[in-house]
Amino acid sequence: MTRRRKIVGVVAAGVLIAPVPAGIAGADESCEFRAAAGDPAAVVDGRTRAGAVQVRCGDRWLTLRQGTAGVADEPEAGDLFGASVAVADVDRNGAADLVIGAPGEDEGAGAVHVVFGPGNDGQPAPIVLRQGAGGVPDRSEAGDGYGSAVAAMRGTVLVGAPGEDLGDGEAKVDAGAVHVVSISGGQVGGVTELNQDKQDFDGTVESGDRFGASLAAGDFDKPTAVIGAPGEDVADKKDAGMVHIVEDPVVAIEETGLGQDSAGVSGASEPGDRFGASVAAAWVPALPVRVAAGAPGEDLGDAADAGMVTVLGYDGRQATEVLAVHQGTAGVPGASEDGDGFGTSVAAGVIESASAPGPEVSVAIGSPGEDLGDLADSGRVHGVQVGSDPRVDGVVSQQTDGFGDVPRAKARFGAALAFGPGAASIVAGAPGHEGKGAAHATPWRALFGTAVVADNWFAGDGGVPAGSAFGSSVAADPAG
Numbered sequence: 001m002t003r004r005r006k007i008v009g010v011v012a013a014g015v016l017i018a019p020v021p022a023g024i025a026g027a028d029e030s031c032e033f034r035a036a037a038g039d040p041a042a043v044v045d046g047r048t049r050a051g052a053v054q055v056r057c058g059d060r061w062l063t064l065r066q067g068t069a070g071v072a073d074e075p076e077a078g079d080l081f082g083a084s085v086a087v088a089d090v091d092r093n094g095a096a097d098l099v100i101g102a103p104g105e106d107e108g109a110g111a112v113h114v115v116f117g118p119g120n121d122g123q124p125a126p127i128v129l130r131q132g133a134g135g136v137p138d139r140s141e142a143g144d145g146y147g148s149a150v151a152a153m154r155g156t157v158l159v160g161a162p163g164e165d166l167g168d169g170e171a172k173v174d175a176g177a178v179h180v181v182s183i184s185g186g187q188v189g190g191v192t193e194l195n196q197d198k199q200d201f202d203g204t205v206e207s208g209d210r211f212g213a214s215l216a217a218g219d220f221d222k223p224t225a226v227i228g229a230p231g232e233d234v235a236d237k238k239d240a241g242m243v244h245i246v247e248d249p250v251v252a253i254e255e256t257g258l259g260q261d262s263a264g265v266s267g268a269s270e271p272g273d274r275f276g277a278s279v280a281a282a283w284v285p286a287l288p289v290r291v292a293a294g295a296p297g298e299d300l301g302d303a304a305d306a307g308m309v310t311v312l313g314y315d316g317r318q319a320t321e322v323l324a325v326h327q328g329t330a331g332v333p334g335a336s337e338d339g340d341g342f343g344t345s346v347a348a349g350v351i352e353s354a355s356a357p358g359p360e361v362s363v364a365i366g367s368p369g370e371d372l373g374d375l376a377d378s379g380r381v382h383g384v385q386v387g388s389d390p391r392v393d394g395v396v397s398q399q400t401d402g403f404g405d406v407p408r409a410k411a412r413f414g415a416a417l418a419f420g421p422g423a424a425s426i427v428a429g430a431p432g433h434e435g436k437g438a439a440h441a442t443p444w445r446a447l448f449g450t451a452v453v454a455d456n457w458f459a460g461d462g463g464v465p466a467g468s469a470f471g472s473s474v475a476a477d478p479a480g
Contacts, residue, residue: 032477033095035055035420035421035477036053038054038472039470039472042065050065050079051079052465053082054465056421056457059463071113079105080105081104083103084147084148085150085473086151087099089479090154090183091155096477097114098113098115100113100150101149110140110148110161112147112157113129114126114128124187135191136181145164149215155183155223156250159178162176162210163176176212176229178215178227194246200255202242202256203242203259208233214228226279226281227244227279228243228279229241229242232259234259237273240260240275241295245289245319247316265324267310270299272297272299274297278345281348282348282349282350283350288314290313292363293312294309300326301328301336306327307336307341308325308343309325311325322386333393334367334370343365343366344415345417346363346364348362349420361386362385363386365383368413372397374409375411377410377432378397378412380396395447403456418474419476420479423478426442427476429470433459437459437469438457438459439471441455442454
């Protein structure tokens with residue numbers, strides 16, 4: 001499907017500055033934001049599900065929560081701080097920064113925290129983004145879920161509000177919106193709002209679209225955003241799902257929308273597929289942008305919600321499928337079963353290998369509902385090399401040698417994924433592990449059989465802070 005272009009204005013914005021000292025320098029000046037794991041279910045000062053984010057600092061951990069360590073606001077029950085997290089050099093000062101969603105803030109209205117790392121030109125004070133405050137558009141309303149998804153690239157933060165109501169009288173409940181926030185020098189320069197009611201996007205604004213439920217971003221030849229709308233209805237197929245690729249999302253919006261009914265895309269739009277429930281993107285100069293879209297609700301044969309992932313190539317004008325994978329694809333380990341949720345999470349990066357002629361885009365795929373023997377919902381992560389000769393046989397789990405030898409039922413390993421730290425590693429969250437959570441950082445080659453010892457982080461063990469659902473979200477710096 002070809003792109004659509006529409007020029008829109010940018011909303012001038014001030015900023016709500018957190019009333020705390022700049023950044024977290026006072027807490028730990030040496031801490032570089034290389035990897036982080038969210039625990040939105042964490043109890044803070046007796047407040048249930050207030051949430052926390054654990055940041056890996058060398059061989060130790062720094063706990064970020066509202067009201068401490070340079071983070072604004074006070075923790076409240078149900079804030080879900082850490083439900084989403086992203087790492088990028090947002091303020092372009094040579095240091096990675098953290099973007100943290102708290103979609104439960106203020107009865108589900110939501111908020112987003114930007115915590116800057118100490119860089120070449122200092123460390124700006126943290127920022128709190130809320131709808132209707134500090135120049136950010138819209139109204140903050142219960143249930144908007146602002147910050148349910150976040151993404152970041154140099155100079156830009158993207159915030160999903162999938163619970164935003166749109167249309168006349170806001171009759172389109174949970175239609176969803178995305179804010180594209182421009183940041184320079186630690187200050188907000190402007191906010192562009194994207195939604196299916198405002199721009200000439202593919203698809204129709206409807207109740208339950210949940211536009212912005214998943215996000216990815218990258219500064220490719222142009223700044224590019226990928227937006228999932230997993231609740232999009234396609235004809236009479238409820239929650240079939242759709243993905244939007246948006247170039248220049250701040251000013252000149254060039255949009256391509258795709259679903260499983262688009263020409264050349266495998267499968268077909270069906271009720272409950274939730275195509276776009278997860279999205280990721282990666283790019284190298286020799287290749288088009290590669291976009292991965294998960295459809296964890298895809299039924300395969302008699303297996304309900306077995307799941308599927310589609311990898312797309314985007315050349316700036318149109319998107320075409322380059323690979324579609326599921327556990328029924330030749331070479332992919334395992335078999336499609338009820339509730340596997342293959343594609344619940346996806347992450348994309350660029351891997352250089354001695355066996356490949358050049359850099360290849362690689363995609364990690366979470367299947368957190370996968371059973372391992374008698375261990376229900378233990379979870380697995382699959383690896384796909386998307387090159388001239390695609391390879392789809394990568395797989396790893398908590399059962400893999402070097403991962404602590406502690407597979408557990410309901411661990412949901414792979415519920416969250418990120419590439420990094422560094423260019424050839426991934427982090428996988430297992431938020432249900434023993435009811436406390438875990439995360440594992442491993443070299444990419446482990447997915448293809450190379451023996452490694454992963455960094456295995458189990459909440460409450462070996463110096464890792466106690467947790468409730470540690471690893472519900474993960475982020476890492478692929479350059480770090």
